[in-house]
Amino acid sequence: MSEQLALFPLSSFLLPGGRMKLRVFEPRYVRLVKESLSEKRDFAMATLNPFVSQQHPDRILPLVCKVKIEDFEALPDGLLGITLRGVGRYHIRHRWQESDNLHIAEVEAQADWADTLLPAAQHGFAQSFAALLAEYPLLAELYPEPKLDDGAWLAGRWLELLPMQPALKVSLAQSDPAYCLEQLESWFEHNA
Numbered sequence: 001m002s003e004q005l006a007l008f009p010l011s012s013f014l015l016p017g018g019r020m021k022l023r024v025f026e027p028r029y030v031r032l033v034k035e036s037l038s039e040k041r042d043f044a045m046a047t048l049n050p051f052v053s054q055q056h057p058d059r060i061l062p063l064v065c066k067v068k069i070e071d072f073e074a075l076p077d078g079l080l081g082i083t084l085r086g087v088g089r090y091h092i093r094h095r096w097q098e099s100d101n102l103h104i105a106e107v108e109a110q111a112d113w114a115d116t117l118l119p120a121a122q123h124g125f126a127q128s129f130a131a132l133l134a135e136y137p138l139l140a141e142l143y144p145e146p147k148l149d150d151g152a153w154l155a156g157r158w159l160e161l162l163p164m165q166p167a168l169k170v171s172l173a174q175s176d177p178a179y180c181l182e183q184l185e186s187w188f189e190h191n192a
Contacts, residue, residue, distance in 0.1 A: 002093060005066060006032045006043040007103035013169050014045040014065040015156040016086045016112045019142040024080040028102040033082060036069055043067065044090060044107070047166045062092045063170045064107065083142075088112060089173070113152035116177045125154050125181065132161075152177040158184050 008029060014020055024033055035041045044064035052058050071083040090107035097103055118126060126148040133140040147153035155177045159169050164187065172180045 002106050002108050003090070004041065005064070005090065005105055005107050006035065006041055007046040007060065007064060007095070007105055008032060008043055008067075009046040009048050009060050009103060011048050011050065011166070012045065013047050013160050013166060014067070014084070014086045015160060015173055016065060016088055017147075017153055017156055018065070018086040018160050019070070019084065020045075020160075021081060021083050021138075021142070023075060024082060028098075028100045030080060031100065032102060033069065033072070033080065037072075044105070045084065045086070046092075046103070046105075047170065049166055060092070060095065060103065061166055061170050063110070063173060064090050064092060064105070066090055110174075113156065113177050115147075115153070116151040118149050118151040118154060119178075119181075122151065122181055122185070125151075125158065125184070129154060129157060151181055155180040155184065162187070 008022075012020060024030055032043050036043050044066045046064045047061045049056075049058055049061055065086040066088040067084040068087050069082050070085050073081045075081045089110040089112055091110050092105045093108055095103060095105040129146065130148060133143060133146060143157075146157075156173075159173055159180070162169075162184070172183055175183075
């Protein structure tokens with residue numbers, strides 16, 4: 001079944017279970033937030049492809065994450081701050097822009113990863129993520145109750161954080177959590 005979502009395209013990557021904070025200032029995105037809060041239209045975080053021009057049809061990658069606004073605030077600089085939580089994966093079927101250049105997409109729901117017990121051989125992923133949470137308070141604030149024993153949760157958070165090519169992140173996110181973790185292990189070995 002298809003659905004229509006507004007898109008908030010960024011260089012960031014988000015999957016269900018992930019959380020992020022954003023500063024909103026462009027009028028089209030202020031409108032997107034207002035429409036979401038008034039339940040007029042939901043929106044999704046979309047990832048930009050940095051290797052093509054802004055006008056290229058593949059500028060926005062096809063996997064998007066529908067989000068819910070968990071919190072919002074007026075920031076000291078006068079901008080709007082929002083905290084988002086990823087709630088579902090969707091694939092873009094068709095995309096267009098409205099008069100203020102807000103991207104809108106007809107999307108189709110994709111299956112989310114089910115909770116998966118982290119294999120003992122990959123407990124290093126959990127230990128490394130726990131170390132990140134201890135070192136970066138802003139990340140720890142986003143994840144006060146991390147699911148460090150859930151392979152799917154960990155794979156998603158690592159994909160969001162690692163400086164990988166966006167298309168690779170999308171490809172790994174469309175695999176299963178076990179394969180994704182294997183590929184992340186390989187990525188760490190070659191990039192550490």
